[in-house]
Amino acid sequence: MLANNDKAPSIESRDELVAEIAKGEKPKADWRIGSEHEKIPFYRDTLRPVPYEGDAGISALLQGLAARFGWQPVYDLEKVIALEAPANCSGGSITLEPGGQFELSGAPLRTLFETCEEVGRHLDQVQEIADPLGISFLALGFSPLWTIAETPRMPKSRYKIMTDYMPKVGRYGLDMMYRTATVQVNLDFASEADMVKKMRVSLALQPIATALFANSPFTEGKPNGYLSFRSAVWLDTDNARAGMLPFAFEDGMGYERYVDYALDVPMYFVRRDHKYVDATGQSFRAFLEGKLPQLPGEKPTIEDWADHLTTIFPEVRLKRFLEMRGADSGPWHATLCVLPALWAGLLYDQSALDAAWDLVKDWTDEERQQLRDDVPRLGLATPFRRGTVRDLASATVAIAEAGLASRAREHGFKDESSFLNPLHDILESGLTQADVLLRRYHLEWGGDVRPVFTENAY
Template identity: 65%
Template structure:
């Protein structure tokens, strides 16, 4: 989760919420790629979780990173909870269980976003190694129980952790024990947004299969290839899922506004204070009749913060967030933006991707999404295996990246970042299946080697 918004401009009516989304439309020349990824910190000795406090804790890591990169501290009261690059637009933030997140700057090419990832991971290693901890690239915390997992000192997370068990069985797992890599991409118009949203939703299970990388929980196999994806199936179904309404006639910014207005709120933020309003209605805040802040109108930041607490497979803000992939090894952090950039930022590829998916029914899309966490490439839709579908999707992305024709200093286009996906597809195995094979073989049914082989 990136930094909370600060914009106290009052919102008078629903039309202003629609206009807020419309303001995200950009000319294709202004399209950017923003990559976010999370990772689990662990102690090099003992492979234990890393607490916030202490001379070798997360606070010390943030302070060390600030000294290294000179970014601005993000504070909650007296507590440092992140860092912001006010020049480039990137940020570092903490997820609830200490997962360390880079929210990358909006960049022109995948070459640039991958260079940013590389620079960040090198900096993190430089600061963390003397503190005695490393970072793990997986979609699910493989070893620690919820009780063993530290809790970061952020007000919004206390409210969410209280509310989650009331609305699903896996909300606390989602908060404290999962990591993702996601890419944020732009749209040019309302029609372009709708098409990209539909393609993203329909094909999100493809990304889940390609990046499935969370087969272990509490030291043993959990029966899934992407347990992180399974967790989202019962976190809070009022605010997650495949958005079937997005495929209906009349879909646009207004329809998403109405959906978002109906999603229960978590909090209202005033200054540094988070007011717990979990389960209440944004409609009341919009109408200046919310019991927690009587007479106060909703602000732009209230709206932006509320949107950040909605968790569908593809999330609309003033850009689109692709949310289906597990965190993974260093090389996969560049493969995810390459995949979606190739599909979204080339008209021919976007058309081809929509042609693949447009005949599927809502039930077929949902079944695929439900099957993929356990079956990976063996899932099927419309008589077709996920392995076959994923190969075609990757080829469509590759062609799109080739047509974009952004070259690095060695003359290579962005399609080179698809290499890890090609290796998975050639083997017919998800990253999780490769880990499980090593667990059952040379690891001798121990997950401890993960902390060496899957560390950054």
């Protein structure tokens, strides 16, 4: 069931919120890699989206995974809306995005080999249940065929609140909710200073990752003019809670500065008595002062704060770890095992982190934002100073490769740097996954987007 926060201790000061984030600090020996990825379910015979209800719906898929593999159901108003990992697993969960995007939130694991094995095991389990139901999954960053009206809606109470609110604060909020799919990486930090450096590096380089993993060139059956339309969508989606966080590069950046930012990001909801209370547009700062109109006189709990942090969507998000949020979802071999390798290589070796900082430290706020604005459309061809993003990407991948080699995590005759091989192919050709799909659409597929349901599917 959804958590009931009524009896949890109240937060009395901003310092408690700062301390909560600081609890994420870990010695290097305890750093872990967490990955999350979303995939878009469809029926193989009709290429139609999969609704929640029905004998071959999302609910049946969740219940099948629970029955066959021991995943534990999580309910929202008597509907199964998520699964928690079986007792014999190291953690993780399966959740639903608003349009039925099926997400694995993986466990924090020591090596990229373990992370990739986890993804493979998850896909095997999902396919074992989904195949008899006639369901497959698109490995794309944006739904390529269906309109928002054709896209199912999942019965999670928080999504009803967000659906009503999104059209008030951006052009593409509903597209973000119902038609995008991403892959994310979660990484640890040792101290406040380490967090700040990692956040600055990863914010600056997030558009480079967007370019390398661009994989969403189609909307409603035709090219949309972008290589990563998923990324373009975020440029006009509730911008009070998204973006490149220029304050992170200012003097004085740290836990307190991020907390102050989060306190003023408008709220979506509060959970009470296993239900969601609509608090859209309200300030968590007012809540901390006992002035939330929906709960007069009541102060938040740490669980409320954790919920609020999950509704903030910058390119890099800080909780008790850092989340990399800039990449489109994509194929297992080219994305799901590769993106964690890129970021772990950059951030988990000190020499690599220093080199990455040297690469980006003199970029201006305006340059970082221009990269963020232009990359969704131009990808690796985006101009930057006297070169292009392809040049920046080559330098970035080289730094990450050296960082992974230095980590010296080996499996057989390979170290973790082998996971970056697909990026070398992209850099050599200059063609991202989106570029390749567009070429095939215009040449092999004869202007028909439907072959993508075979070519880019699990």
